[in-house]
Amino acid sequence: YHNLHTKILGKKIIHFDTIDSTNDYAKKIGNEESEGAVIISEEQTKGRGRLGRNWHSNSYEGIWMSIILKPNIVPYKAPFITLIAGASIVEALNKLGVNAKIKWPNDIILNEKKICGILTELSAEIERINHIVLGIGINVKTMEFSQEICDVATSLYKENYIVSRVDIVRNILLEFESLYLEYINNNSKEKVLDICRRHSAIIGKEIYTIRGEEKELVRCLDINEEGNLIIKRNDGSIKEIISGEISIRGI
Ligand code: BT5
Structure with missing residues (x-):
């Protein structure tokens, strides 16, 4: 070293x-x-x-x-x-x-x-x-x-x-x-x-956000200035995710 x-x-x-x-x-x-x-x-x-x-x-x-x-x-x-x-x-x-x-x-x-x-x-x-x-x-x-x-x-x-x-x-x-x-x-x-x-593996992709047993398919749009994840839900609304669990569709 x-x-x-x-x-x-x-x-x-x-x-x-x-x-x-x-x-x-x-x-x-x-x-x-x-x-x-x-x-x-x-x-x-x-x-x-x-x-x-x-x-x-x-x-x-x-x-x-x-x-x-x-x-x-x-x-x-x-x-x-x-x-x-x-x-x-x-x-x-x-x-x-x-x-x-x-x-x-x-x-x-x-x-x-x-x-x-x-x-x-x-x-x-x-x-x-x-x-x-x-x-x-x-x-x-x-x-x-x-x-x-x-x-x-x-x-x-x-x-x-x-x-x-x-x-x-x-x-x-x-x-x-x-x-x-x-x-x-x-x-x-x-x-x-x-x-x-x-070098993002998820921006532009469909991902699952996971909360306990709940899995929701959303589209990942970007990372904002705070470093939080911006996603688009099925109903078209945009949401900010501060931390937590996601999985990538198909992975
Ligand atoms: C992490 O947690 O990915 C954080 C791992 C940090 C490890 C370092 S090693 C040095 C330091 N000392 C420690 O004791 N820890 C840190 P999480 O996002 O919770 O992911 C854990 C999950 O990754 C597990 O439930 C497995 O599914 C998977 N996993 C476990 N071991 C793995 C490995 N060696 N490689 C890839 N995936 C693994």
């Missing part, structure tokens, strides 16, 4: 061979550790997704990492950091020749299957952020996924992209830092939104 060329990200890298979850570890040390520390593990025994879901990462075949952030912004501006992460991951992968796309808000997909998930966790008080843990999981070398996820998951190697993990991590940290600093220092979102639109 030398020659990162970053200012704050990855100045400290904490590496494990095995750990329960890099996000859990980062949350424990988040208040004491300085901004930009990266926790990375070869394997996770209890990798987590959103809403207590399992993230398969008990093999040395991926990138399982968490970044500690301490932005001086109000807590409601934190969710945009997930989009910054998504934008920097697709931008980094595309620069390495991998045509990955963003499935708003926190999945990266390749050839219609998930290669990466993002889990952003916030520790905050009413007006102040203590720290944010940005968790990123990328399937790199996995050739066989367990039955549970084999229909939805893929890896870079499986799609015939032989890319080094160090190059991926280095590129992501570099892309992320520049977009992140522009956001927290200048409230600038333009580049992120531009990348999210250019």
Whole structure:
């Protein structure tokens, strides 16, 4: 991980061979550790997704990492950091020749299957952020996924992209830092939104929005300035979706 060329990200890298979850570890040390520390593990025994879901990462075949952030912004501006992460991951992968796309808000997909998930966790008080843990999981070398996820998951190697993990991590940290600093220092979102639109897996497509058991087929129109999803319902009305669950028709 030398020659990162970053200012704050990855100045400290904490590496494990095995750990329960890099996000859990980062949350424990988040208040004491300085901004930009990266926790990375070869394997996770209890990798987590959103809403207590399992993230398969008990093999040395991926990138399982968490970044500690301490932005001086109000807590409601934190969710945009997930989009910054998504934008920097697709931008980094595309620069390495991998045509990955963003499935708003926190999945990266390749050839219609998930290669990466993002889990952003916030520790905050009413007006102040203590720290944010940005968790990123990328399937790199996995050739066989367990039955549970084999229909939805893929890896870079499986799609015939032989890319080094160090190059991926280095590129992501570099892309992320520049977009992140522009956001927290200048409230600038333009580049992120531009990348999210250019590499979107869902804009212009029919998707299902999912609320509990309810599934609704809608057309995805755009991502707005706030980073929220704009959709058109069957009755022609336009709606803004702030966060949550969607699935793409046919995937
Ligand atoms: C996510 O959740 O996609 C966030 C994943 C974040 C993982 C990183 S790894 C480093 C850090 N430490 C952690 O403990 N977590 C973070 P969600 O959108 O809820 O998606 C979870 C769903 O993705 C599961 O229910 C499965 O269907 C699917 N899934 C699980 N493992 C997968 C994998 N390795 N590849 C692709 N899909 C997977």
